[in-house]
Amino acid sequence: MSEMDTRCRVSKVIAVLSGGVGAARLLAALSESLDPNEITAIVNVGDDLVMHGLTICPDLDTIMYTLAGRNNHELGWGLAGESWRVMEELNALGGAAWFRLGDRDLATHLYRSQRLSEGATKTQVTAELCERLGVKVRLLPVTNDVLATVFDTDLGRLSFQEYFVRHHHDVAVTAIDVVGADQATATPDVRAALVEASRIVIAPSNPLISIDPLLRVPGVREVLEQRRDVVVGVSPIIDGRALKGPADRLLAELGHEVSCLGVVDFYKGLVGTWIIDEADADRADEVRGRGVNVTVTTTIMAERENAQRLCAAVLA
Amino acid sequence: MSEMDTRCRVSKVIAVLSGGVGAARLLAALSESLDPNEITAIVNVGDDLVMHGLTICPDLDTIMYTLAGRNNHELGWGLAGESWRVMEELNALGGAAWFRLGDRDLATHLYRSQRLSEGATKTQVTAELCERLGVKVRLLPVTNDVLATVFDTDLGRLSFQEYFVRHHHDVAVTAIDVVGADQATATPDVRAALVEASRIVIAPSNPLISIDPLLRVPGVREVLEQRRDVVVGVSPIIDGRALKGPADRLLAELGHEVSCLGVVDFYKGLVGTWIIDEADADRADEVRGRGVNVTVTTTIMAERENAQRLCAAVLA
Numbered sequence: 001m002s003e004m005d006t007r008c009r010v011s012k013v014i015a016v017l018s019g020g021v022g023a024a025r026l027l028a029a030l031s032e033s034l035d036p037n038e039i040t041a042i043v044n045v046g047d048d049l050v051m052h053g054l055t056i057c058p059d060l061d062t063i064m065y066t067l068a069g070r071n072n073h074e075l076g077w078g079l080a081g082e083s084w085r086v087m088e089e090l091n092a093l094g095g096a097a098w099f100r101l102g103d104r105d106l107a108t109h110l111y112r113s114q115r116l117s118e119g120a121t122k123t124q125v126t127a128e129l130c131e132r133l134g135v136k137v138r139l140l141p142v143t144n145d146v147l148a149t150v151f152d153t154d155l156g157r158l159s160f161q162e163y164f165v166r167h168h169h170d171v172a173v174t175a176i177d178v179v180g181a182d183q184a185t186a187t188p189d190v191r192a193a194l195v196e197a198s199r200i201v202i203a204p205s206n207p208l209i210s211i212d213p214l215l216r217v218p219g220v221r222e223v224l225e226q227r228r229d230v231v232v233g234v235s236p237i238i239d240g241r242a243l244k245g246p247a248d249r250l251l252a253e254l255g256h257e258v259s260c261l262g263v264v265d266f267y268k269g270l271v272g273t274w275i276i277d278e279a280d281a282d283r284a285d286e287v288r289g290r291g292v293n294v295t296v297t298t299t300i301m302a303e304r305e306n307a308q309r310l311c312a313a314v315l316a
Numbered sequence: 317m318s319e320m321d322t323r324c325r326v327s328k329v330i331a332v333l334s335g336g337v338g339a340a341r342l343l344a345a346l347s348e349s350l351d352p353n354e355i356t357a358i359v360n361v362g363d364d365l366v367m368h369g370l371t372i373c374p375d376l377d378t379i380m381y382t383l384a385g386r387n388n389h390e391l392g393w394g395l396a397g398e399s400w401r402v403m404e405e406l407n408a409l410g411g412a413a414w415f416r417l418g419d420r421d422l423a424t425h426l427y428r429s430q431r432l433s434e435g436a437t438k439t440q441v442t443a444e445l446c447e448r449l450g451v452k453v454r455l456l457p458v459t460n461d462v463l464a465t466v467f468d469t470d471l472g473r474l475s476f477q478e479y480f481v482r483h484h485h486d487v488a489v490t491a492i493d494v495v496g497a498d499q500a501t502a503t504p505d506v507r508a509a510l511v512e513a514s515r516i517v518i519a520p521s522n523p524l525i526s527i528d529p530l531l532r533v534p535g536v537r538e539v540l541e542q543r544r545d546v547v548v549g550v551s552p553i554i555d556g557r558a559l560k561g562p563a564d565r566l567l568a569e570l571g572h573e574v575s576c577l578g579v580v581d582f583y584k585g586l587v588g589t590w591i592i593d594e595a596d597a598d599r600a601d602e603v604r605g606r607g608v609n610v611t612v613t614t615t616i617m618a619e620r621e622n623a624q625r626l627c628a629a630v631l632a
Contacts, residue, residue: 055369085420086420086426089422089424090423092423093427094448095427096430104402107405107411108405110406111410129409133409
């Protein structure tokens, strides 16, 4: 009976601060351990963009497609079994085809853009899409205001997708800003989820460009500071490297140590428990020295068994 | 030499007030008789719409695709060899899929919407698309301001595409308005084309919903009144019926005679020469009674030979 109680208490209130791919994997694994209805993902919208008139939300879509079991494993983004007729034609027309949008993926953006033009919020549209796709984890954009993560680089100021996709994050970054964050408001659902959660998880997403835009929305950081004891973070850096994406390079370029310790320092005052990979076991004492509990486990979720071990650590 | 002179003088300055399908056919036929570089189509934008965040210009696209030899003959709209993956998925998502957009057609709307968001005008975007598609006739949207043809019907006020596509123009209309026309400005290119044309052609498009929105843009009607002698119109009504679309039904519903005479009366004061079909030869004297020259010929362009006879009449 006590096990049942624990399960219900934890599962009803888990909130996961989420970027894209890494968060999607963690959420998929957590959905196997918990009732997915009782998991809330609070999702970054700093890399959302309007392109070709369409509102595109890459992190929301990555999580949605992954949890629907429809994500494209080969590409690492978009839908499985995708086709590219629109892009082929757009390319022939001389249009901006560097940000590739598959035919079926485009339907998501058309749906969202139409509903937004009708006055629906991004929160509402996300709920509608999740219902259609059978996604039971609750996905909440952190805000319905417009955020824009931008990069000062050797090539000048770049939008998120210019940096990430067009230049393959292969350009030196001197500063990152999240335009609009100061004036943004976390949605009521997000505020309630953070306050009511008995566990707040920071997914192993890029701390600088996935999690930080969430923390910059007024109110989010403050709740984590106040509720630090229930905050569990998973290090996205293993043995000095990011599994995917430019987190390691960006940390170095912006003066952070490229390690599980560097990331927990970036999250200073926000994390009660820091989960690091077995490869970083020798850094555990340093993390504890920051006044943070440490769990050492497998954090690479490539295999289902490992993902479940990580989930057990997150929920412990 | 005089023949050459005539050809150059006429061909350099022909301006065609254009709706969609009927105008596209006439323009395609005229392109065989004249250097297409020297034909300007002044195109209705009253049925343009923003849907799914995309700016869609049905009449411009119908003409563009037809002149590029890429129009879909079976459907009567859109591109040949089209596929429908985006629509299939949008339908599965519960999106508004009644306004069907083919995958390749969508690329046009993505291109246009992106360029408009970058500050390009509809005139510029149309020129870019035409260049890419090899269309040499100059296509000019009548205005870069937003027009919206709307219908008061038994089902309430409907947008153009709600009336035309969603309800298959199968609903009684009591009034038509072109919202925004009063405040719109004809583009400088359009004004110049109308003033410089040695011949202004009114295509056999729907007078009430294709041509009238053009005439309602301040300046257009006035030029036709002043230059009535060079205005040649082709009746879209043959033997009391429209070849295609709801022109006949709308004329009746709005109190006009459903005949070549009813249409020339609708264009009162604007037309110097009215081209009517052989089937309506018995109405020629009545048209002349309106102070309008009459040419009787074949106006159905289904066969190339007939289309060329009509062109000869237009250019005579």
